[in-house]
Amino acid sequence: MQNTTNHAxxxxxxxxxxxxxxxxxxxxxxxxxxxxxxxxxxxxxEVLRETASQIKNNVLSNLNNYLQxxxxxxxxxxxxxxxxADAKEHNQIVLSILEKHSIHQMVKxxxxxxxxxxxxxFLEENGINVIDSDLGERIVQLAKEMPSHIVLPCIHKKxxxxxxxxxxxxxxxxxxxxxxxLTETARQHLRDTFLTRRAALTGxxxxxxxxxxxxxxxxxxxxxxxAHLADVHIASMGIEKxxxxxxxxxxxLRLLTRSATGxxxxxxxxxFKRPNKGKxxxxxxxxxxxxxxxxxxxxxxxxxxxxxxxxxxxCPVYRRSGGHSYHNAISGPIGSILAPNLxxxxxxxxPFASTLCGSxxxxxxxxxxxxxxxxxxxxxxxxxxxxxxxxxxSMQIMDWTxxxxxxxxxxxxxxxxxxxxxxxxxxxxxxxxxxxRDMPExxxxxxxxxxxxxxx
Amino acid sequence: xxxxxxxxxxVDQFYPDAAIACLQLLEKLGVDVVYPKNQTCCGQxxxxxxxxxxxxxxxxxxxxNFSDFDYVVGPSGSCxxxxxxxxxxxxxxxxxxxxxxxxxxxxxxxxxxxxxxxxPARFPHKVGVHQSCHGQRGLHLSQMxxxxxxxxxxxxxxxxxxxxxxxxxxNRKDECCxxxxxxxxxxxxVSSKMGKDRVEDxxxxxxxxxxxxxxxxxxxxxxxxxxxGSKVKVLHIAEILNGE
Amino acid sequence: MTSxxxxxxxxxxxxxxxxxxxxxxxxxxxxxDIPEKFIASLTAIGGQVVMVKNHSAIxxxxxxxxxxxxxxxxxxxxxxxIAEYIEDNSTVPHSLExxxxxxxxxxxxxxxNGAIWVTEDKIRTRVLPFITQHLAVIVKxxxxxxxxxxxxxxxxxxxxxxxxxIAGPSKTADIxxxxxxxxxxxxxxxxxxxxx
Numbered sequence: 001m002q003n004t005t006n007h008a009x010x011x012x013x014x015x016x017x018x019x020x021x022x023x024x025x026x027x028x029x030x031x032x033x034x035x036x037x038x039x040x041x042x043x044x045x046e047v048l049r050e051t052a053s054q055i056k057n058n059v060l061s062n063l064n065n066y067l068q069x070x071x072x073x074x075x076x077x078x079x080x081x082x083x084x085a086d087a088k089e090h091n092q093i094v095l096s097i098l099e100k101h102s103i104h105q106m107v108k109x110x111x112x113x114x115x116x117x118x119x120x121x122f123l124e125e126n127g128i129n130v131i132d133s134d135l136g137e138r139i140v141q142l143a144k145e146m147p148s149h150i151v152l153p154c155i156h157k158k159x160x161x162x163x164x165x166x167x168x169x170x171x172x173x174x175x176x177x178x179x180x181x182l183t184e185t186a187r188q189h190l191r192d193t194f195l196t197r198r199a200a201l202t203g204x205x206x207x208x209x210x211x212x213x214x215x216x217x218x219x220x221x222x223x224x225x226x227a228h229l230a231d232v233h234i235a236s237m238g239i240e241k242x243x244x245x246x247x248x249x250x251x252x253l254r255l256l257t258r259s260a261t262g263x264x265x266x267x268x269x270x271x272f273k274r275p276n277k278g279k280x281x282x283x284x285x286x287x288x289x290x291x292x293x294x295x296x297x298x299x300x301x302x303x304x305x306x307x308x309x310x311x312x313x314x315c316p317v318y319r320r321s322g323g324h325s326y327h328n329a330i331s332g333p334i335g336s337i338l339a340p341n342l343x344x345x346x347x348x349x350x351p352f353a354s355t356l357c358g359s360x361x362x363x364x365x366x367x368x369x370x371x372x373x374x375x376x377x378x379x380x381x382x383x384x385x386x387x388x389x390x391x392x393x394s395m396q397i398m399d400w401t402x403x404x405x406x407x408x409x410x411x412x413x414x415x416x417x418x419x420x421x422x423x424x425x426x427x428x429x430x431x432x433x434x435x436x437r438d439m440p441e442x443x444x445x446x447x448x449x450x451x452x453x454x455x456x
Numbered sequence: 457x458x459x460x461x462x463x464x465x466x467v468d469q470f471y472p473d474a475a476i477a478c479l480q481l482l483e484k485l486g487v488d489v490v491y492p493k494n495q496t497c498c499g500q501x502x503x504x505x506x507x508x509x510x511x512x513x514x515x516x517x518x519x520x521n522f523s524d525f526d527y528v529v530g531p532s533g534s535c536x537x538x539x540x541x542x543x544x545x546x547x548x549x550x551x552x553x554x555x556x557x558x559x560x561x562x563x564x565x566x567x568x569x570x571x572x573x574x575x576p577a578r579f580p581h582k583v584g585v586h587q588s589c590h591g592q593r594g595l596h597l598s599q600m601x602x603x604x605x606x607x608x609x610x611x612x613x614x615x616x617x618x619x620x621x622x623x624x625x626x627n628r629k630d631e632c633c634x635x636x637x638x639x640x641x642x643x644x645x646v647s648s649k650m651g652k653d654r655v656e657d658x659x660x661x662x663x664x665x666x667x668x669x670x671x672x673x674x675x676x677x678x679x680x681x682x683x684x685g686s687k688v689k690v691l692h693i694a695e696i697l698n699g700e
Numbered sequence: 701m702t703s704x705x706x707x708x709x710x711x712x713x714x715x716x717x718x719x720x721x722x723x724x725x726x727x728x729x730x731x732x733d734i735p736e737k738f739i740a741s742l743t744a745i746g747g748q749v750v751m752v753k754n755h756s757a758i759x760x761x762x763x764x765x766x767x768x769x770x771x772x773x774x775x776x777x778x779x780x781x782i783a784e785y786i787e788d789n790s791t792v793p794h795s796l797e798x799x800x801x802x803x804x805x806x807x808x809x810x811x812x813n814g815a816i817w818v819t820e821d822k823i824r825t826r827v828l829p830f831i832t833q834h835l836a837v838i839v840k841x842x843x844x845x846x847x848x849x850x851x852x853x854x855x856x857x858x859x860x861x862x863x864x865x866i867a868g869p870s871k872t873a874d875i876x877x878x879x880x881x882x883x884x885x886x887x888x889x890x891x892x893x894x895x896x
Contacts, residue, residue, distance in 0.1 A: 061719040180880050183880040228825075267866065273859075355635065375503075375504065
């Protein structure tokens with residue numbers, strides 16, 4: 001769909017429509033504001049964050065044991081456990097479960113992990129019809145796009161565009177963009193799906209080692225409608241979704257939705273412990289690069305993520321470039337520190353799509369040091385040679401100039417002279433700064449020169 | 457107490473008035489302050505671009521120029537933060553740590569060390585205060601809106617000592633301006649849009665001047681203001697605090 | 701090596717040194733007017749609360765406010781005379797497709813977020829509270845707790861095959877952040893808050 005995979009270029013295209021950027025930016029800022037209102041009602045919010053952060057630190061440090069504990073308990077509960085080393089294996093496991101039951105249609109609720117694995121495409125190629133039941137996901141599915149946000153999949157779409165999609169695919173009247181009407185249409189259309197699918201796939205928000213149960217949070221109730229009406233429930237999780245004990249859910253469920261949308265909790269927080277009688281329940285535990293990230297001392301904390309999306313809502317760059325500019329299943333600040341681990345070359349641009357303002361780090365409910373990791377990924381990416389040669393050359397020149405007071409003074413003076421006497425050399429199309437900004441006025445002398453005259 | 461004045465490279469070259477104001481205000485407050493003439497740059501532009509490994513020369517120069525002072529003070533949250541987090545010396549790690557601990561951003565030096573309680577300055581204008589991110593979130597110069605925590609502002613408390621000043625309310629108190637170092641050219645579209653939105657917030661709320669602790673942010677916003685033909689000016693906070 | 705072995709071995713090699721698991725019991729220290737807060741919370745998220753003295757009051761409210769005729773089911777034996785009584789888990793889930801109203805009872809409710817907690821045996825069949833067009837839940841005042849920490853404290857190590865927190869009617873804001881009540885779960889939620 002897009003033939004460039006560079007955030008700066010994609011963001012530039014996004015910015016061609018300024019009114020749309022404003023709309024996208026205002027919407028997400030509004031969600032950040034709702035988050036602020038919600039969290040300020042919890043006087044010990046910062047204590048909660050610190051507690052969650054420490055719980056997740058413990059989980060990552062004891063993950064091997066916790067996963068085995070979870071597996072043992074889940075199996076004792078009658079759940080079938082699968083392990084997938086990578087996306088390919090995950091998809092194959094899903095397919096084989098469906099084939100075993102001669103199932104050719106599946107209903108799915110939101111799972112960013114399955115987006116990461118490109119599960120839908122794989123299943124469609126293998127003759128399985130997949131319907132995404134989350135309204136936002138269904139909309140991007142009809143539009144043949146990836147979700148642009150991990151919690152609000154079609155935040156980039158205007159209601160008129162959604163109305164048009166529904167008109168084309170679901171037969172609603174042309175020009176109807178009323179959210180109430182469109183949601184009702186989706187309700188009817190998907191209700192039929194729920195009632196006729198024998199297999200449902202869900203994500204997992206939290207997997208409890210202590211009890212072998214897992215929790216799925218939705219506002220729409222689609223995960224439950226799918227799972228309870230199907231014969232086979234498949235649940236996919238990354239290895240890092242573990243939390244130690246059931247009571248820890250108190251901490252995480254209080255943090256998750258307030259951080260995500262400003263709601264105190266999602267409408268449904270369903271705890272699945274045993275398959276229903278006569279039904280099958282499967283969990284696929286997926287690695288897909290996570291165990292490698294776990295070994296990266298500077299970046300392992302990114303695995304604490306509970307997928308709330310707060311970092312995206314608060315990121316001034318994300319708001320003005322849109323999730324698709326990150327050309328990855330998970331976008332925004334968290335996506336930018338997870339993706340280079342998967343493919344450093346492909347995602348070398350992402351850690352640079354930031355001003356390192358630090359807002360993300362401070363809304364993260366589990367205190368991931370996101371902006372510090374963005375900085376550190378930049379060093380790793382440069383060290384591995386994934387920067388343009390021109391940039392490398394200019395940095396070398398900068399180093400040489402700034403390491404020598406004489407060179408620095410000469411360069412500074414030269415720069416000011418150029419600006420004063422030959423501004424056209426700098427004030428032109430070749431200078432990206434100049435596109436929307438004037439250059440600073442060159443002063444008659446530098447501070448160093450003034451000091452020499454006036455103080456020494 | 458002897459203070460070394462650290463002036464960021466772009467302030468030295470393009471905004472000497474901000475540096476002069478810092479110097480003059482410190483002198484008025486009775487500080488023995490010296491500007492080491494052989495200083496260059498803190499190294500941040502390279503480090504933030506992924507080239508921290510090329511900042512050895514800058515680190516060495518900084519240590520050489522500033523080690524002997526009791527305090528080092530600089531009008532830039534982002535340069536000071538960079539040095540505090542990344543200044544190092546392979547052969548003698550302690551020398552870098554010691555120097556880091558003596559390093560202060562300008563307004564925090566006034567509030568935390570000099571404990572300034574009043575200023576003779578007067579500035580009868582509407583002023584918008586830009587919360588430069590690195591100073592705010594990195595150096596904790598003021599509280600950030602993300603946290604559930606009591607409000608405070610070191611630059612704000614100093615501005616409140618200035619007679620007849622009117623600080624305007626902003627819609628987004630601490631959103632980034634979009635300068636971000638090489639980001640300003642590498643991601644030009646987003647950078648200038650962020651700057652434009654920041655400026656609009658100040659203009660919409662009636663600011664006649666935009667101030668802050670970091671000239672880099674102000675330079676970026678000034679570029680946009682000039683392009684728009686706006687009469688609104690940017691001033692480093694030292695220039696307001698130093699006013700008569 | 702199986703994938704399981706590969707993954708667990710990689711994790712064992714790469715995981716950092718053990719970090720202490722923090723205590724969370726200290727979070728049980730809320731001091732809030734619970735029923736008031738619960739009513740405010742549930743109302744804010746699109747639910748409604750009806751104060752009742754007993755089951756008769758519930759029946760009266762239903763007679764006046766629920767649409768008739770409609771298919772009403774209940775898991776509460778006291779309401780057998782006004783709705784189909786679902787006694788056990790033998791109901792075929794799909795057969796509930798045309799249920800308009802379901803009246804159930806909850807084990808506990810949470811003041812901070814307006815949620816109620818039900819376990820599988822309370823709802824008899826898992827899909828029941830989701831598939832119904834409208835949901836009504838009976839909660840005893842004494843079963844309302846301040847926060848999630850208190851909820852999990854009460855839930856403790858209780859066993860269930862399935863259980864869920866339900867906070868208000870189903871909803872979505874996926875279309876330009878316009879809040880719409882009634883996504884795939886129930887369109888409305890009524891809590892009968894019973895004095896005793």
